[in-house]
Amino acid sequence: MSRNLNKILNYSLLKICLIPIMLWIISSLVFILLRVAPGDPVDAILGSGADDVSREFLRNKLGLNEPLINQYFSYIKNILHLDFGQSLSTQEPVLNIILKSLPASLELGFFSILSAALIGFPLGLIGLKNRGKKTDYIARILGIATYAIPPFWGAMLAQLLFSVFFNISPIGGRFPIFQQQPQITGFLVLDSILSNNIIALKDSLYHLALPSITLGFLLSGIFTRSLRVNLGKTLKSDYVDAALCRGISRGKIFLNHALPNALLPIVTISGLTMASLAGGALLFEVTFSWPGIALRLHEAISQRDYTLVQGIVIFTSMLIVSLNLLVDILIAYLDPRIEY
Amino acid sequence: MDINSFNRVGTNIRKAGFLIVLFYLLVVLIMKFLEANNFFGYSFSMLSNDIFAPPSLNHFCGTDRLGRDVCLRTLQGSSLAIEVVFLAILFSLSLGLPLGLLSGYFGGFFDKCLSLIMDTIFSIPVILLSVVVAFVLGKGILNAALALCIVYSPQYFRLIRNQTILVKSETYVEAAQVAGADVKKIIFKYILPNVITPLPILLTLNAADAVLVLGSLGFLGLGVPADVPEWGSDLNLALAALPTGIWWTALFPGLAMFFLVLGLSFIGEDLEEIFDNQNSE
Numbered sequence: 093m094s095r096n097l098n099k100i101l102n103y104s105l106l107k108i109c110l111i112p113i114m115l116w117i118i119s120s121l122v123f124i125l126l127r128v129a130p131g132d133p134v135d136a137i138l139g140s141g142a143d144d145v146s147r148e149f150l151r152n153k154l155g156l157n158e159p160l161i162n163q164y165f166s167y168i169k170n171i172l173h174l175d176f177g178q179s180l181s182t183q184e185p186v187l188n189i190i191l192k193s194l195p196a197s198l199e200l201g202f203f204s205i206l207s208a209a210l211i212g213f214p215l216g217l218i219g220l221k222n223r224g225k226k227t228d229y230i231a232r233i234l235g236i237a238t239y240a241i242p243p244f245w246g247a248m249l250a251q252l253l254f255s256v257f258f259n260i261s262p263i264g265g266r267f268p269i270f271q272q273q274p275q276i277t278g279f280l281v282l283d284s285i286l287s288n289n290i291i292a293l294k295d296s297l298y299h300l301a302l303p304s305i306t307l308g309f310l311l312s313g314i315f316t317r318s319l320r321v322n323l324g325k326t327l328k329s330d331y332v333d334a335a336l337c338r339g340i341s342r343g344k345i346f347l348n349h350a351l352p353n354a355l356l357p358i359v360t361i362s363g364l365t366m367a368s369l370a371g372g373a374l375l376f377e378v379t380f381s382w383p384g385i386a387l388r389l390h391e392a393i394s395q396r397d398y399t400l401v402q403g404i405v406i407f408t409s410m411l412i413v414s415l416n417l418l419v420d421i422l423i424a425y426l427d428p429r430i431e432y
Numbered sequence: 433m434d435i436n437s438f439n440r441v442g443t444n445i446r447k448a449g450f451l452i453v454l455f456y457l458l459v460v461l462i463m464k465f466l467e468a469n470n471f472f473g474y475s476f477s478m479l480s481n482d483i484f485a486p487p488s489l490n491h492f493c494g495t496d497r498l499g500r501d502v503c504l505r506t507l508q509g510s511s512l513a514i515e516v517v518f519l520a521i522l523f524s525l526s527l528g529l530p531l532g533l534l535s536g537y538f539g540g541f542f543d544k545c546l547s548l549i550m551d552t553i554f555s556i557p558v559i560l561l562s563v564v565v566a567f568v569l570g571k572g573i574l575n576a577a578l579a580l581c582i583v584y585s586p587q588y589f590r591l592i593r594n595q596t597i598l599v600k601s602e603t604y605v606e607a608a609q610v611a612g613a614d615v616k617k618i619i620f621k622y623i624l625p626n627v628i629t630p631l632p633i634l635l636t637l638n639a640a641d642a643v644l645v646l647g648s649l650g651f652l653g654l655g656v657p658a659d660v661p662e663w664g665s666d667l668n669l670a671l672a673a674l675p676t677g678i679w680w681t682a683l684f685p686g687l688a689m690f691f692l693v694l695g696l697s698f699i700g701e702d703l704e705e706i707f708d709n710q711n712s713e
Binding site: 110113114117118121122125126135233236237239240241242243244245248249251252255256257263374375378379389390393394401402405408409412413416 | 552555667671677698
């Protein structure tokens with residue numbers, strides 16, 4: 093037992109040591125892409141028709157006239173201090189912008205994963221129960237189909253159906269514009285509860301419902317699939333047969349033996365889903381005008397706000413890479429069988 | 433009995449997938465042919481059309497806010513999507529395959545570094561990475577393909593590297609080494625044919641994913657130039673018209689994208705199942 097714990101500790105330490113290295117690689121990669129790759133950032137910001145004076149001004153402002161190696165060191169130094177520079181369009185520090193819009197994204201992400209699990213697991217169970225029959229077939233095709241729907245298009249269809257035609261949901265946004273939002277943590281649902289504001293809670297859930305359920309539906313395919321594959325494998329294993337021979341009922345075997353063993357890979361996959369969730373949520377925010385990080389990224393792209401694009405991409409990638417590594421460690425703690 | 437019916441379902445899925453993809457290829461060919469013969473008189477018809485006309489006999493899928501025929505734009509979009517995705521997958525394969533082979537075969541420090549870099553790139557969300565590359569490179573068909581290539585090459589690298597390490601320790605490779613075959617021959621004759629078996633799965637699944645990412649780039653205002661018909665950018669234009677209940681500009685490009693991704697995923701899923709079954713036997 094203690095040897096095992098030791099191993100896990102070593103593994104965790106190794107993984108945690110990996111985080112800074114990976115973050116360093118990410119920031120260097122973005123630097124290489126933005127500075128060394130063909131294509132001048134000044135061109136990217138001003139367009140190729142700009143005059144020399146404004147080009148030179150911008151070059152000095154961004155520090156592009158210094159030698160590349162100096163640029164690289166000051167860039168890494170700034171990132172170590174979490175200083176991503178100033179937004180070119182609003183002159184606000186990029187980190188402020190990110191921190192202001194992060195809660196909205198996290199809130200949407202949390203509720204989406206929740207509804208993905210609520211939709212995906214029952215579907216997977218139904219499919220598994222009728223393995224090889226028509227229902228399984230339909231559940232499987234539904235799983236692939238939800239993956240094949242372009243997320244932003246799925247969001248548009250949901251808007252069209254529920255907001256425009258049936259008019260039962262707001263078409264976008266996070267909160268009614270004319271009302272005072274509760275401001276404590278930035279998470280509106282939590283804030284409304286903390287400030288005992290029933291109306292605000294109702295309003296924020298009302299805005300949250302359509303985006304999170306739609307995104308959850310699109311992500312549910314991954315849950316259905318992982319449940320089907322893992323639980324299917326577990327149900328075929330010898331100890332399930334042995335339990336059956338001993339006369340234990342199928343329902344009991346399922347709950348006490350198969351489910352706990354199948355749950356772990358599902359946790360893994362749910363963790364990995366976060367990365368694809370980030371991708372899907374990115375475009376969801378644009379479609380639903382959800383004021384999160386991705387909407388800011390979209391604005392930054394259309395305003396050619398170079399520093400803001402750079403900051404948001406680095407920050408978000410770092411967040412997700414770190415989360416992935418932490419999920420790895422969590423899994424190692426949960427499952428002693430995993431080899432590492 | 434159970435297994436048989438299940439396999440039949442699998443074959444049906446694959447068949448449907450192949451049919452869908454074939455249909456798209458056919459559309460691309462026909463559209464290229466008609467365009468080459470200047471069949472549409474494109475610029476002229478656009479000016480005389482009503483804007484946002486709902487679907488009718490004249491325009492099967494209606495017109496968009498510039499009076500362009502949505503049906504025509506959607507069909508033309510398929511040729512662009514297939515072109516870019518094909519290029520992107522080709523680039524990432526030709527980058528990932530040799531690197532993975534060499535890295536897996538020789539191992540050592542170089543392998544460790546390269547693996548770490550590729551793993552890092554792999555863990556960055558696909559869309560974020562392609563957004564940066566597309567933002568830097570600007571708009572263009574080749575640039576969009578490059579943006580997708582950087583995203584997907586780590587996947588080929590990882591797959592080929594891990595397979596190579598497995599195959600490297602097989603007896604026949606060791607026998608060849610002992611017999612004094614040179615490295616080139618071992619890699620090309622003994623290792624390469626045995627590591628590329630799972631490639632078709634990754635190729636089709638990546639192609640499906642790449643269609644989505646290309647659409648996402650277009651939706652964010654990146655990727656290909658505005659005058660090239662592309663589903664994602666068309667959908668972004670449709671988003672602005674959505675609150676007024678104009679559904680046809682939003683529905684058809686998305687449907688086209690959905691079915692292409694669906695067809696490719698069907699093929700990929702089924703190949704995966706076949707591969708898994710072979711391995712477990």
